[in-house]
Amino acid sequence: LKNGDKLFKATVNNVEIGVNIKSNNRSGGYLLQHSGSDVYAQVLSLRNAELYKFMPKLEKNAKPTELTSPITGKIIKFKVSEGDEVKAGQELLVIEAMKMENIICTDYDVKIKKIEFSENDAVGVGQTIISFA
Amino acid sequence: MTNKLLIANRGEIACRIIKTCKKLGIKTVAVYSDADTNSLFVQMADESYNIGPAPSAKSYLNIEKIIDVIQKTGANLVHPGYGFLSENAKFVEELEKRNIRFVGPSSQSIAMMGDKIESKKIAIEAKVSTVPGHMGIVSESSEAKKIAKKIGLPVMIKASAGGGGKGMRVIYDEDKIADAFESTTNEARNSFGDDRIFIEKFIENPRHIEIQIIADKEGNVVCLGERECSIQRNNQKVIEEAPSPFIDPKTRKKMYDQSVKLAKKVDYFSAGTIEYVVDKDKNFYFLEMNTRLQVEHPVTELITGLDLVGLMIDVALDKKLPFTQDDIKLNGWAMESRIYAEDPARNFLPSSGRLNLYIEPDENEHVRVDTGIYEGGEVSMFYDAMIAKLCSYGKNRDEAIEHMKRALSNYAIAGISHNITFLETIMRNARFCSGEISTNFIKEEFSKGFLGNQLDSQDKRDLISTAMFIYNKNYSRNSRITGRLSKESKQINDRWVVMLDDESYLVQILSHSEEEMIINCDNTEIKIATY
Numbered sequence: 001l002k003n004g005d006k007l008f009k010a011t012v013n014n015v016e017i018g019v020n021i022k023s024n025n026r027s028g029g030y031l032l033q034h035s036g037s038d039v040y041a042q043v044l045s046l047r048n049a050e051l052y053k054f055m056p057k058l059e060k061n062a063k064p065t066e067l068t069s070p071i072t073g074k075i076i077k078f079k080v081s082e083g084d085e086v087k088a089g090q091e092l093l094v095i096e097a098m099k100m101e102n103i104i105c106t107d108y109d110v111k112i113k114k115i116e117f118s119e120n121d122a123v124g125v126g127q128t129i130i131s132f133a
Numbered sequence: 134m135t136n137k138l139l140i141a142n143r144g145e146i147a148c149r150i151i152k153t154c155k156k157l158g159i160k161t162v163a164v165y166s167d168a169d170t171n172s173l174f175v176q177m178a179d180e181s182y183n184i185g186p187a188p189s190a191k192s193y194l195n196i197e198k199i200i201d202v203i204q205k206t207g208a209n210l211v212h213p214g215y216g217f218l219s220e221n222a223k224f225v226e227e228l229e230k231r232n233i234r235f236v237g238p239s240s241q242s243i244a245m246m247g248d249k250i251e252s253k254k255i256a257i258e259a260k261v262s263t264v265p266g267h268m269g270i271v272s273e274s275s276e277a278k279k280i281a282k283k284i285g286l287p288v289m290i291k292a293s294a295g296g297g298g299k300g301m302r303v304i305y306d307e308d309k310i311a312d313a314f315e316s317t318t319n320e321a322r323n324s325f326g327d328d329r330i331f332i333e334k335f336i337e338n339p340r341h342i343e344i345q346i347i348a349d350k351e352g353n354v355v356c357l358g359e360r361e362c363s364i365q366r367n368n369q370k371v372i373e374e375a376p377s378p379f380i381d382p383k384t385r386k387k388m389y390d391q392s393v394k395l396a397k398k399v400d401y402f403s404a405g406t407i408e409y410v411v412d413k414d415k416n417f418y419f420l421e422m423n424t425r426l427q428v429e430h431p432v433t434e435l436i437t438g439l440d441l442v443g444l445m446i447d448v449a450l451d452k453k454l455p456f457t458q459d460d461i462k463l464n465g466w467a468m469e470s471r472i473y474a475e476d477p478a479r480n481f482l483p484s485s486g487r488l489n490l491y492i493e494p495d496e497n498e499h500v501r502v503d504t505g506i507y508e509g510g511e512v513s514m515f516y517d518a519m520i521a522k523l524c525s526y527g528k529n530r531d532e533a534i535e536h537m538k539r540a541l542s543n544y545a546i547a548g549i550s551h552n553i554t555f556l557e558t559i560m561r562n563a564r565f566c567s568g569e570i571s572t573n574f575i576k577e578e579f580s581k582g583f584l585g586n587q588l589d590s591q592d593k594r595d596l597i598s599t600a601m602f603i604y605n606k607n608y609s610r611n612s613r614i615t616g617r618l619s620k621e622s623k624q625i626n627d628r629w630v631v632m633l634d635d636e637s638y639l640v641q642i643l644s645h646s647e648e649e650m651i652i653n654c655d656n657t658e659i660k661i662a663t664y
Contacts, residue, residue: 003610007492007545008603010663012595018494018542019599026607030600034542036558036586041600042632049630049637070476072485072514098474098483098518125486 063108067130069123070104073097077119080130084112092130095123137162138236138446139203140178141224142214143193144505145521146426147174150212153442162206164199166192168513173505180206187515193217196224203233210449212236212442216517219425220247236449238424242399246422249293250331256419259398261391264410264418266333274314277332281310284334290314292321293329300324301368303335338571339410341365342377342417344392345433347404347444349454354396356389357437358463360406360429363570364559366481371552371575372559373429374468375436378530378568384415389458395422404430404445428471428522431501435467435526465526466533470541470560472504472521474512476550477583485514490547494540499526512549520551530568534560558586588633594654597631597638598661602650604629605642 008019020033028043044052073095080092088108095102113133117123138154139162140147147163151174154161163178168187175181182202185192192198194217203211211233213219225240237243246252250270256263267280270293281288281304290313292300300321302313314330322328340363348354361377362370380388392407399422406427408420430441444454475481491508494500504521506512512520523544525536538560544553559565562578588596608625611617627642631654641653649662 006490006547007543008599008663009543010599010602010661012598012661013659016539017595017599018539018544019595020545021603022547024603024607028604030603032596032599033554034596034599035538035588035592036554036556036561037588037592038554038585039588039596039633041596043600043604044630044632045626046628046630049632052632070479071482097485097514098516100483100518102482125484 063110065132066128067092067104067106067132069095069125069127069129071095071097071102072124073102073122075117075119075121075123075129076101078115080112080115082112082115086110086112135160136210136446136450137206137208138210138212139164139199139206139208140174140212140214141193141199141218142212142216143169143172143174143516145503145519146214146428146505148177148505149503150214150442151177153440153446156440157443157446159210159446162202162208164193164202166515168515171510173507173510182206187513189217189515196221196227199224200227200231203228204231208233210234210236210446212445213425215425215428220423222247234449236403236445237426238401238403238405242401243424245399246424249291249421250329252421253419255398256395259391259394261395261419262417264333264336264420267331269331270329271314271332272330274311277314277330278307278310280332281307284332287335287337288332289335290317290330290332292317292325292327293331294321294325294327336410336412336418338573339363339412340377340379340570341370341408341420341572342380342388342411343406343408343423343427344388345404345406345427345430345441346392346396346401347439347441347448347454348396348402349448350402350451351453352397352400353454353457354393354401355454355456355458355461356392357433357439357441357461359385359388360427360432361570362429363572364565364574365572366575370429370471371473372468372470372556373432374466374530374533375432376463376466378570379411379415381415384417388417391419395419403448404441428519429469431503431522431524432467432469435501435524436463436465437461438464465528466530467524467526468530468533468537469522469524470537470556471519472523472544472546472556473552474518474520474549475552477552477555478585479550480582481552482550483514483518484550485512486549487511488546488548490545492543492545493521494523494543499536500524500540501526523556531566534566554585555583558583561586593633593638594657594659596633597640597654598650598652598659600631600633601629601640601642601652602661602663605645605650 022031030041032039076094076096078093092104111133113131137160140150151161161178163175163181164184165175166187184198218224222240222244225235228235271277287305290302302317304313318328342361345357359377360375362373364372406423409417411417475483493502501524506520525533527533541557629640631638631640643651651660
């Protein structure tokens with residue numbers, strides 16, 4: 001095991017395993033990928049483990065304020081316009097990438113505040129496409 | 134005359150073809166688009182030529198440009214791979230006109246099998262069993278209704294030019310026929326510029342099983358076993374295997390006979406695949422014939438020991454097949470996982486970008502990797518999302534699955550999303566392991582999408598010991614940094630808490646060295662060792 005290795009190969013009770021180390025914060029926090037799952041593993045001293053329960057938890061399902069592009073591609077069509085109120089599951093737009101048209105839906109009930117792109121624009125991962133009111 | 138082969142394709146399959154050419158001493162020519170300037174296959178080929186901008190229509194589908202390069206380089210052979218121009222009769226005609234050898238069948242065979250309705254007619258003439266349905270074009274929704282009643286629900290409404298899941302609809306309910314007919318017609322017109330529609334009986338819980346054939350120009354046709362490709366998502370194959378866990382020698386023999394009949398009917402030569410749907414009573418029905426090399430050909434190569442690309446080149450050079458049907462023995466079990474650049478956690482959205490990490494499992498007698506990418510390379514948004522194929526081989530199905538699991542866990546890709554976690558989950562699925570699969574497998578087993586595998590106690594032991602081992606390693610490394618108190622380097626506490634997401638486990642270190650660590654967790658001893 002060298003410093004910075006991303007693939008951890010070992011035997012556990014004499015069975016070969018491979019674990020992907022997706023990130024290592026060098027202080028006991030590791031994002032590991034193994035047997036079909038991503039797991040955040042932490043090693044804590046007994047005292048730290050006791051105090052850990054007082055740490056604030058990140059809100060996982062907070063309502064988003066914007067839609068960022070999940071893929072790099074070309075915007076084919078917007079299915080909504082500014083001012084629309086949309087329901088969870090409704091289609092927002094279509095992005096073409098890798099020969100496929102991908103329909104992007106909203107997971108939440110939202111109101112469209114501003115659309116930052118036009119149809120036929122190229123868009124990259126993480127760019128804000130739509131901001132929600 | 135020395136042979137020179139041009140590959141009218143890109144990515145993984147171009148690399149695969151170049152490998153065989155190197156073995157046979159054939160010079161290779163690659164053609165590439167702007168987006169592929171730094172791709173692996175361009176580096177592997179003896180010569181390479183840019184044929185235009187990134188969109189396929191302007192490069193990989195540009196017949197004129199490709200023929201220019203063929204003439205400029207003096208290539209006498211052209212291998213089309215799969216996709217792109219591989220089933221384009223016009224391209225093959227242009228080559229035939231110029232006496233350039235196409236590594237594939239004749240333009241007539243391609244044309245005869247290219248259209249879904251035409252090919253079904255030919256199959257019926259050749260006495261190949263086909264899905265009950267209406268022969269011919271349906272133009273009115275009222276007519277569609279009548280036909281559906283006659284063959285019995287459920288039925289499938291299909292666009293003649295359709296494929297890849299587009300232009301197909303399944304109807305269980307008589308009232309929905311009109312709507313479905315309309316939308317399929319629209320979809321077909323918009324996607325393929327061809328709104329011809331036909332209707333056939335829909336087979337529930339079908340398996341997708343195909344027969345690989347190889348034929349020479351003297352009319353010898355040999356079947357090379359079947360492949361089961363039932364694990365599909367939106368009609369895109371995900372996992373393939375050979376042989377099929379469902380086919381017995383008697384059924385195989387029947388499928389062989391019909392496949393040979395069809396191949397002879399269209400004067401087929403080169404490698405080809407006849408796809409069948411198989412129902413639960415082992416009745417099989419002709420679906421279509423692919424007049425080209427298939428993506429999943431490696432599983433057939435693993436169980437037959439043959440090189441299909443090599444055989445295709447031999448046939449193109451007018452050589453006779455070096456074996457007969459009796460020589461073909463199917464040995465062991467092979468499985469293929471398609472590695473797609475897509476994010477299973479986000480409804481399989483494709484992903485593109487630079488690979489900042491790419492580690493393949495080691496290849497050996499049990500593991501084969503076919504890829505067109507490398508660390509530092511790019512996955513472009515212009516082409517197919519399939520970036521690699523991982524094959525495993527074992528004495529039987531269980532062994533092949535075990536080898537696949539191990540190989541998948543030794544695959545590391547970062548920079549783009551990939552479906553390895555999804556593949557690992559399928560390999561651990563009890564229904565998959567039992568072989569009771571159908572083309573509905575993914576839809577049924579992952580009806581709520583893919584949420585990650587449920588870790589079992591063994592997986593947890595692996596992860597807890599891995600985290601503890603890495604922590605200990607970092608700890609001892611940190612203690613060697615200049616200026617540390619020397620005392621710290623000697624001691625590591627023996628009791629720790631390891632958290633996996635929100636679950637915590639108390640761990641006691643019993644012993645540890647550079648390569649090995651023994652811990653106790655929940656009254657179980659775990660030994661972890663690096664090698």
